[in-house]
Every structure is written in C-alpha cells, then in structure tokens.
Amino acid sequence: MFNLMAELFSYPFIARAVVVGILVSLCAALLGVSLVLKRYSMIGDGLSHVGFGTLAAATALNVAPLTVSVPVVVLAAFLLLRLTENSRIKGDAAIALISTSSLAIGVVVISLTTGMNTDVCNYMFGSILAMSRNDVTLSIVLSIVVLILFVVFYHRIFAVTFDETFARAVGMKTGLYNMLIAVLTAVTIVLGMRMMGVLLISSLIIFPALTSMRICKRFFTVTISSAIISAACFFVGMILSYEFATPTGASIVLVNIFVFLLYWVIGIGMRKAVQK
Amino acid sequence: MTDALISCKDLTFRYDGRTAVTNLSFQINSGDYLCVVGENGSGKSTLVSGLLGLKKPYFGSICFENGLKQTDIGYLPQQTEIQKDFPASAYEVVISGRLGTEGLFPFYRKKDKDMASEHMEQLGISHLRNQCYKELSGGQQQRVLLARALCAAKRMLILDEPVSGLDPVVAAELYRLMLKINKELNITVVMVTHDIRSAAAHGTKILHMDGQPLFFGSTADYIRSEAYHKITGGGHRNV
Numbered sequence: 001m002f003n004l005m006a007e008l009f010s011y012p013f014i015a016r017a018v019v020v021g022i023l024v025s026l027c028a029a030l031l032g033v034s035l036v037l038k039r040y041s042m043i044g045d046g047l048s049h050v051g052f053g054t055l056a057a058a059t060a061l062n063v064a065p066l067t068v069s070v071p072v073v074v075l076a077a078f079l080l081l082r083l084t085e086n087s088r089i090k091g092d093a094a095i096a097l098i099s100t101s102s103l104a105i106g107v108v109v110i111s112l113t114t115g116m117n118t119d120v121c122n123y124m125f126g127s128i129l130a131m132s133r134n135d136v137t138l139s140i141v142l143s144i145v146v147l148i149l150f151v152v153f154y155h156r157i158f159a160v161t162f163d164e165t166f167a168r169a170v171g172m173k174t175g176l177y178n179m180l181i182a183v184l185t186a187v188t189i190v191l192g193m194r195m196m197g198v199l200l201i202s203s204l205i206i207f208p209a210l211t212s213m214r215i216c217k218r219f220f221t222v223t224i225s226s227a228i229i230s231a232a233c234f235f236v237g238m239i240l241s242y243e244f245a246t247p248t249g250a251s252i253v254l255v256n257i258f259v260f261l262l263y264w265v266i267g268i269g270m271r272k273a274v275q276k
Numbered sequence: 277m278t279d280a281l282i283s284c285k286d287l288t289f290r291y292d293g294r295t296a297v298t299n300l301s302f303q304i305n306s307g308d309y310l311c312v313v314g315e316n317g318s319g320k321s322t323l324v325s326g327l328l329g330l331k332k333p334y335f336g337s338i339c340f341e342n343g344l345k346q347t348d349i350g351y352l353p354q355q356t357e358i359q360k361d362f363p364a365s366a367y368e369v370v371i372s373g374r375l376g377t378e379g380l381f382p383f384y385r386k387k388d389k390d391m392a393s394e395h396m397e398q399l400g401i402s403h404l405r406n407q408c409y410k411e412l413s414g415g416q417q418q419r420v421l422l423a424r425a426l427c428a429a430k431r432m433l434i435l436d437e438p439v440s441g442l443d444p445v446v447a448a449e450l451y452r453l454m455l456k457i458n459k460e461l462n463i464t465v466v467m468v469t470h471d472i473r474s475a476a477a478h479g480t481k482i483l484h485m486d487g488q489p490l491f492f493g494s495t496a497d498y499i500r501s502e503a504y505h506k507i508t509g510g511g512h513r514n515v
Contacts, residue, residue, distance in 0.1 A: 155372065170351060
C-alpha cells in the first residue's frame with residue numbers, strides 16, 4: 001500500500017491531480033449539501049454541460065480553457081437560478097434545455113475544428129492528464145477561495161437552504177446568498193470538470209450529501225461528514241484507477257456508490273435499532 | 277402621538293394578475309394581539325407577505341412607526357414541503373433566527389447562543405436541542421419554529437396559520453404560549469388563522485377579511501358584529 005502511494009506521488013502530474021482533486025471534492029461536497037436540500041441537484045449537471053460547450057469553444061479559439069469557462073459558467077448559473085425562481089419554464093426543463101444546447105454546440109464546435117477524437121472522450125469522462133501547471137495554480141487558489149467563502153457564510157447558507165421565506169422576512173438578503181451558492185457551484189464545477197468529466201462531475205456534488213444524510217441528523221454533521229466522505233472517496237478512487245488503469249472519474253463515482261450503499265444499509269439498521 | 281407600530285392605509289395587493297386585497301386600512305398598536313381571520317383565499321397570507329416586506333402593495337401604504345424596523349419582526353411561516361426531510365437539529369433551526377439582526381459578522385456570538393437557549397427554555401423544548409427537526413412531532417416542530425421566530429422578534433411576531441395541522445390539544449397549548457409571549461415578553465402578536473372561534477377567544481383585536489375588510493376592531497365588538505354572526509351562526513357563547 002505504502003509502495004503504491006510512493007509510486008503514485010512520484011509522478012508530478014498525479015500529485016498535482018490529487019491536490020486539486022481533494023480541494024475540488026471538498027468544495028463540491030460542502031455546496032452539495034445545500035444544493036441537494038434546495039432541490040437543485042440537477043443544476044450541477046446542467047452547468048457541467050455548459051462548461052463542456054465553453055471548453056470546446058476555448059480549445060477552438062486556442063485560449064486558456066479555465067479563464068473562458070469560469071465566467072461563462074458563472075453567468076449560466078445566474079441564468080439557471082433566475083429561471084428556477086421566476087419559472088415560466090419549469091426549472092428542470094430549463095436545465096435540460098440549457099445543458100443539451102451547450103452539449104450540442106460543444107460537439108459541433110469540436111467536430112468542426114479538431115474532429116471527434118480522444119479529446120471528446122476525455123471531456124466526457126475526465127482525465128487527470130488534462131491539467132496543466134497554470135491550471136493547477138488557478139484551481140488551487142479558486143477552490144481555497146470557495147472553501148473560505150463557504151465557511152464564512154455557512155450559517156447564512158444554512159438559513160437560506162432551510163427556509164428562504166423566513167430568512168427574507170427577517171431581513172436577510174437571500175437573493176445575494178442564492179447567487180453566492182450559484183457562483184461557488186459554477187466555479188467548483190468548472191474546476192472539477194476536466195478531471196471528473198462532464199457526465200460525472202455532478203456526482204461529486206450529489207453523492208457525499210446524500211450519503212451523509214442516510215445517517216447524520218444535523219446540518220453541521222452532514223456538512224462535515226460530506227467533506228470527509230468526498231475527500232476519502234476521491235483518494236481511494238484515484239488509487240484504484242491507477243492500480244487497475246480505469247478512468248479516474250468513473251472510479252471515484254464507483255467508490256461513492258459503494259459508500260452510499262454502505263451508509264444506506266447502516267442507516268436502515270440504525271432506524272430498526274431505534275424502533276426496538 | 278399614538279403607540280401604533282404599523283399603519284396600513286388603503287392597501288391593495290395584486291397576486292397573479294388578480295386583486296387579492298382591496299382598500300384595507302388598519303393599524304397595529306404596541307401590545308396588540310391581533311387575529312387576522314377569513315376564508316382560504318381571502319388575502320390573509322398576501323397581507324402577511326406585505327407586512328413582512330416580501331410583497332410590495334399595488335396601491336396604498338404600509339408605514340412602520342415609533343421606530344419599528346423590519347428586523348424587529350419575527351415570523352412563523354406555514355410549514356413548507358422542503359423542511360420535512362431536512363437534516364437539522366432543533367438548536368440549529370432556532371439559532372438561525374438570529375441571522376437577520378447580526379450584521380455582517382459570520383458566526384454566532386455568545387449573545388445569540390444565550391438567546392436561542394433562553395427561548396427554547398421558555399417554550400419547553402430545551403430537551404429537544406440536539407434532536408433532528410424532522411423527527412419531532414408536529415407540535416414540537418411548531419415550537420421550534422416559534423422559538424426561531426422569537427429569536428428574530430424584538431417587538432413583533434407574525435404567525436401564519438400556526439395551528440393548522442395540529443390536533444386540538446396541541447393547538448390549545450400553542451394559543452396559551454402565544455398569550456404568554458404577548459403578555460410576559462411584551463411582544464405584539466399578529467396571527468393569521470381561519471379558526472374564527474379560537475381567534476375570538478384569544479385575540480384582543482380582530483381583522484376579518486374577505487378580499488376587502490369586513491371588520492376591524494376589538495374582539496368584544498367583533499363578537500357582537502354581523503360578520504361574526506354570519507360565520508358562526510351566532511353561536512359565540514359556545515366558544
């Protein structure tokens with residue numbers, strides 16, 4: 001085990017990927033608790049598709065992918081939130097609309113420029129090789145900013161998630177905090193997208209929160225437990241993917257599924273025990 | 277100089293393109309226990325949104341007087357769907373009532389924690405502190421939300437259908453608590469309910485509405501009024 005780890009970290013690109021991956025997993029897990037409880041789980045999925053479109057466009061235009069993706073996806077997050085709030089088009093339909101549109105645009109742009117090749121596969125399912133050194137620095141800085149903002153606004157995020165009407169009635173600027181959640185989510189998704197893949201990044205948001213909610217009863221414990229589960233699953237998934245040469249994103253999701261089932265069974269057991 | 281806290285004048289609210297409330301004028305004085313009664317769809321909840329600053333009146337004005345601020349008002353909402361499977365301890369819910377008043381400081385101060393504990397004590401839910409909110413009974417949940425509202429309420433408490441869905445015993449208990457809050461903590465209470473008999477039994481003032489105001493005045497006058505007799509068939513002595 002130790003040898004394996006030493007071997008793993010002797011590759012600088014893997015070491016970089018692990019650092020970024022763990023930070024992004026933490027961000028995703030923390031925000032995920034609020035998103036899942038607000039019934040916004042699919043926003044993560046929608047945003048990752050938008051991210052795919054912008055990545056494709058950025059590659060075609062030959063500009064740094066993260067610097068284009070972050071602002072565009074943040075904008076999309078604003079838009080999705082607005083649509084979900086003043087819903088003429090229902091929220092889930094709006095998300096499906098935006099995500100498929102972006103996917104289509106992205107695919108067309110790619111096929112017109114570089115042609116459909118392994119790049120597309122990497123975008124879809126993720127690759128740890130996707131990160132350049134500049135990307136890594138930016139990712140680390142941004143994810144630390146996300147973590148700090150989450151901690152600073154933790155209580156307010158709780159209030160807005162638990163009961164938005166009450167929060168607004170007692171004078172909190174709920175619109176602002178919803179925006180904050182959306183922006184942080186957008187940034188997190190763009191950062192994690194290329195490692196986890198467009199199709200799998202939302203699992204990073206949804207799984208840890210749902211897993212923790214099988215057992216934990218308090219918002220605080222759910223939050224902490226999600227963070228731990230997320231980071232641990234990422235790490236284990238990473239090692240497994242290296243050992244068995246499986247795609248990183250998918251391996252991490254498999255570990256998450258396993259932990260979810262485990263918690264689910266434990267949760268049922270605990271409820272049975274209480275009833276007796 | 278009166279001791280009015282909120283004066284509403286010629287209020288009209290529109291909701292989804294139709295008029296929900298018309299020509300409503302009344303005032304809430306310090307120390308009042310005002311019950312707003314009426315059938316479903318009579319504009320009660322719209323009025324509450326207006327008082328809470330969540331909805332702008334289409335016409336007319338809502339004036340806060342004698343230094344009342346939006347953040348002095350606590351609010352007990354109707355229970356919403358999302359809360360029913362929410363992982364949160366009773367204490368976490370209660371103390372979140374302090375957030376409106378805190379300014380920008382990100383964490384709870386000692387004062388906030390003391391206040392949350394104090395209100396849980398007053399409502400007899402201290403022992404539920406670390407229990408999961410969703411696992412509490414309806415009456416207990418309502419007390420938790422009431423404690424949260426008290427954490428936010430410095431001078432006024434607005435309650436939207438606080439007893440709907442509770443059994444009569446628990447509901448009576450809640451009415452008793454509200455009276456205690458009104459008298460002992462000296463907090464002005466505005467309660468929306470469709471339970472007219474209980475409103476007449478507990479409130480000191482009644483606002484009866486059906487889109488437009490049917491009656492506004494003291495409870496004693498209300499019991500003798502036509503609006504009350506129409507609804508209850510004159511059976512007020514059985515309250």
